[in-house]
Amino acid sequence: MSFNLLIVDDSSSMRSVVKKIVGLSGVGVNQLLEAENGRRALEVMGGNWVDAVILDINMPEMNGLELLQKMSEDALMKNIPVVMMSTEASEAHMKTAFELGAKGFIRKPFLPEEVRKMLLGVLGFDDKGDYGERERDPGGVDF
């Protein structure tokens, strides 16, 4: 089984890092889509099937919380699981994100293992859930 994942972050460097981690995570990936802000993410989701979103908060044009709000108002997009990945990890920010429908929250700077665990969780697998497609190093991910 493989998934279409959307990474939303205004930093192309951070998108590259997340892509690497996803590639090493054991999650089957059909397509890795990218967007540099919330507005662009809406366009990508409008034209592609997306199984899960990895979403930054602090972005220009439309930030992550504004995107969550837009997604919650859309009959199709509101069911796409979203993992927030942000430096802005105060209790207030996390509460707002979860109220708007986020399924997980990873604070930057993150460890690859944290991303893998969270991603597998929102896609409905446990942390061991490579569903037999490949062996993973139990010591962690080197990226």
Next chain:
Amino acid sequence: MANVKEILAESIFEVFERMFFIFLEPGSASPVHDCEAAIRFDGPRRGTMRMLFTRPVARLMVRNMLGLDNGAVTEQHVADCVKEAANMVCGNFLVHLDASKKFTMTLPEFSARPGQPPAAPGDVVSFDFDCDDGKMRVVLELQT
């Protein structure tokens, strides 16, 4: 301020070790820095954080974060990486300062020609660091 200084130092070390695989040591100030990222924050405390780098450190950050060879590092990579560093250090600092309060941060701004920090009407905390490849300075201005 002692608490603020300690929290800031911990935030810097955590970000640089986790994201850039760089182990910093307290060091002497560099007379010149080659680039800078600055970010402002507002909330229960308001202020500005500036991170200044010599070019070799900034390029090392890119190489380590993205797994690139030195020849593949571009100026855009450098700008992107140092802005992300400022974003992460500032966010980390604010969470450790008070996770129960809501702070807002601006988008980080990059400059390839850092100037002298303006005099701030408040408290200033600064750190100078060394790593194998060069020097880095972090300046936190907290407004009163």
